[in-house]
Amino acid sequence: MKAKERRNNIKNLLINSSNPIKGQELAEKLGVTRQVIVKDIALLRAEGKKIIATPEGYLVTKNQENLITKIIAVSHNVEDIQDELETVIKFGGIVKDVVVEHSVYGEIKAMIMIKSLYDVHNFMKKINKGKGEPLLVLTGGIHLHTICADNDEIMDNILSELKNKKYLIY
Template sequence: MNSKERRTYIEEILKKSNNPEKGHELAEQLGVTRQIIVKDIAILRAEGKKIIATPEGYLMPKEQKSIVKRVMAFSHKTENIEDELKVIIKFGGIIEDVIVEHPLYGEIRGMLMIKTFYDVENFIKKINKYKAEPLLILTGGVHLHTVVAENEEIIKNMIKELKEKGYLISD
């Protein structure tokens, strides 16, 4: 299989998959190194393919008929992360990313693609396992999330509860 055929194969796998595909697993399937997969993904992205690298692997977002996408501003302590994420998921939202504004580096964005309670639990487990500091510590708790939902009603309901809990930064 040449490199073009390999990239076509990777693209097809990502289009069909409902879950992230790990780079090392793709490499094993194709008999190449993980670094070759990283390069292939970079080339596919440069060609305009929407491929997202998450901590769980690569994925291509599915086309949705009508979605509402909103960037929301939050401010809270580290211990509230799990609850904040679960409120969004509870109403059917997807947390695409987390964004903080750093005084030296400017905008720092981490891709999350959290869709389920299971994803939230895994995210929290990784924070604890790696003793990782979440990005919000860089800004005293202030951060943004890009949230996607099927309709405006879902967004409205999650905003209501997030405000009640004091997580959202009000206008």
């Protein structure tokens, strides 16, 4: 299989999947190494394909042009992560990423794409298994999220509840 055909297959697999696909899984399906997949993903992104890497694998962002998007500043401790994420998704929102400002490295951003209780539970499982520290530990709990919602009413409900829980920083 030629490289261009392989990249087209990767793109189609990601577009047609409702779940993220790990690089190793793509590599096995296409008979190449994971490093070849990483390179192909980089080339697809350079072509303008909306492919993001999440802890669960690669995915193509779909139909997010019509969503209301806001970057919010929040502060809380590790014990409140699950409640914060569930607050956003219970109204139908999506938590796209988490961003912290590091004193040495500058902005550190991780795509998390939390859009369901299933996603929240998987994310929390990784934290609880000690697979790594959440980024907010680097900044005393202060971090940013890009959140999306279908309309202003949903966004307002999310922001109102985050404010009531004293997570939102103004």
